[in-house]
Amino acid sequence: MNDGIRASSAERIATAMLARLAEAPVGSRLPSTRAIAAEFSASPVTVQRALRLLESRGRVEVRPGDGTFVLGQPAARPTDRSWQTASLPVPAAVLDPTPAALAEAPGDAIALHAGYPSGDLLPERLVRTALVRAARGRAALVRSSVAGDPGLRDWFAAELRRTAGAGSATPSAHDVMITAGSQAGLHAVIAAVAPGSPVVVESPTYWGALLALHSVGARVIPVPSGPSGPDPADVERAILSSGARVFYAQPTFANPSGVSWSASTRERVLQIVRQHGAFLLEDDWAHDFGIDAAARPLAATDDSGHIVYLRSLTKVVSPAIRVAAVVARGPVRDRILARLSAEAMYVSPLLQAAALDVVTSPGWQVHLRALPRLLRARRDQLIVSVRAGAPSAHITSVPGGGLNLWIQLPDGVSASAVTASARAGGLLLADGASWFPSEQPGQFLRLNYADSATDRYDEAARILAAAIEDARPTS
Numbered sequence: 001m002n003d004g005i006r007a008s009s010a011e012r013i014a015t016a017m018l019a020r021l022a023e024a025p026v027g028s029r030l031p032s033t034r035a036i037a038a039e040f041s042a043s044p045v046t047v048q049r050a051l052r053l054l055e056s057r058g059r060v061e062v063r064p065g066d067g068t069f070v071l072g073q074p075a076a077r078p079t080d081r082s083w084q085t086a087s088l089p090v091p092a093a094v095l096d097p098t099p100a101a102l103a104e105a106p107g108d109a110i111a112l113h114a115g116y117p118s119g120d121l122l123p124e125r126l127v128r129t130a131l132v133r134a135a136r137g138r139a140a141l142v143r144s145s146v147a148g149d150p151g152l153r154d155w156f157a158a159e160l161r162r163t164a165g166a167g168s169a170t171p172s173a174h175d176v177m178i179t180a181g182s183q184a185g186l187h188a189v190i191a192a193v194a195p196g197s198p199v200v201v202e203s204p205t206y207w208g209a210l211l212a213l214h215s216v217g218a219r220v221i222p223v224p225s226g227p228s229g230p231d232p233a234d235v236e237r238a239i240l241s242s243g244a245r246v247f248y249a250q251p252t253f254a255n256p257s258g259v260s261w262s263a264s265t266r267e268r269v270l271q272i273v274r275q276h277g278a279f280l281l282e283d284d285w286a287h288d289f290g291i292d293a294a295a296r297p298l299a300a301t302d303d304s305g306h307i308v309y310l311r312s313l314t315k316v317v318s319p320a321i322r323v324a325a326v327v328a329r330g331p332v333r334d335r336i337l338a339r340l341s342a343e344a345m346y347v348s349p350l351l352q353a354a355a356l357d358v359v360t361s362p363g364w365q366v367h368l369r370a371l372p373r374l375l376r377a378r379r380d381q382l383i384v385s386v387r388a389g390a391p392s393a394h395i396t397s398v399p400g401g402g403l404n405l406w407i408q409l410p411d412g413v414s415a416s417a418v419t420a421s422a423r424a425g426g427l428l429l430a431d432g433a434s435w436f437p438s439e440q441p442g443q444f445l446r447l448n449y450a451d452s453a454t455d456r457y458d459e460a461a462r463i464l465a466a467a468i469e470d471a472r473p474t475s
């Protein structure tokens with residue numbers, strides 16, 4: 001039995017036993033591991049795992065050689081910590097520290113809610129080899145400069161140069177700063193360029209950007225984004241009316257919608273930010289997840305310092321290797337570096353060394369060449385399953401890259417009701433509300449096609465269809 005199956009069976013046994021524990025007297029001994037294994041037709045290893053799960057939740061105590069004993073329920077008396085409300089500053093918005101897209105998936109649920117690819121889409125062998133090599137080398141015992149490892153910075157700069165056409169800008173390693181994932185980079189950039197200031201964003205946009213904006217007291221100014229990106233006239237109006245000097249955007253394979261800006265939108269937005277002395281924060285999160293086309297960052301065509309560019313390796317190398325880069329030119333670069341220094345000092349050299357090892361190994365190019373085919377198969381299968389099994393879930397557009405389908409629900413059907421009902425049926429979905437900075441023009445769900453196997457997409461679509469029917473308003 002592999003580890004994943006064992007973990008989900010252990011979760012199932014633990015859940016079944018929880019109900020029993022509620023009835024059992026405190027201090028009583030549970031049946032032996034062997035007896036529980038026989039009852040659930042599981043191996044003793046799986047049962048021990050289930051018991052450890054119950055122990056970690058404070059429901060049993062495992063005394064080796066003696067048995068497993070029922071613990072009491074947590075104290076009934078609630079603890080009063082209300083004083084903190086008066087002592088903490090009044091928040092501009094209540095921030096959700098655990099967004100739906102990061103929720104843990106229980107046991108055998110079908111997980112379409114998450115934002116990261118599953119293990120079979122990662123270069124596992126390269127990652128493991130790189131980590132071992134990094135642990136054996138200098139990187140295990142030294143610190144890094146704040147800006148990061150010179151070799152890795154060079155690699156990010158060369159990547160951007162590679163996508164630039166002839167005569168285009170040429171960022172150097174000096175312009176590159178390594179961050180612990182692009183979320184940390186995004187936060188540092190926003191804190192450096194727009195604390196307490198208006199910032200224009202697309203609507204919908206990445207929830208983590210909204211979290212970072214709110215956490216530094218920025219005022220979020222939404223502009224709607226359609227099938228070819230935002231209307232540049234809306235962007236200009238928003239900049240003029242709010243006085244914003246920053247536009248956070250995802251021109252390529254946007255999360256959640258999958259949309260890429262048209263060539264004319266890219267050109268016009270670049271003109272607008274130049275004309276108004278503004279920064280464009282270009283979040284190129286899905287750079288390596290092109291399916292029908294490759295990503296072409298705007299930052300590759302600009303050396304005027306108007307574009308601050310973010311690119312991450314966490315999704316394409318490994319979620320455990322939190323390494324990303326911010327590319328910025330001019331005085332803003334030093335402001336961002338100061339924020340990074342204040343926030344985290346530097347990124348672990350071990351992770352930086354491992355990341356560089358992976359992306360410079362010969363197997364990396366082989367991995368990248370295989371990705372579009374794998375992602376296309378998953379994207380297309382999920383589209384087929386949803387269209388056939390849940391036709392009332394409207395796929396807003398076929399994404400040319402990225403990891404997600406953006407679904408609009410029928411009028412009157414609430415995404416939170418659908419999400420709750422689907423969850424009860426074993427399907428995890430992300431409620432689109434997290435991606436909206438203000439009022440939603442409809443009810444949406446985000447379905448990730450990179451984190452679960454295609455053989456369960458038909459089942460997922462059936463659960464989704466039933467959840468939509470459950471959530472239809474009764475007239």
Ligand SMILES: Cc1ncc(COP(=O)(O)O)c(C=O)c1O
Nearest residue numbers: 115181182183206255285312314
């Ligand atoms: C648009 C976008 N930007 C940034 C991030 C942050 O990614 P990480 O911090 O893992 O690099 C994500 C993650 O989902 C994302 O979707």
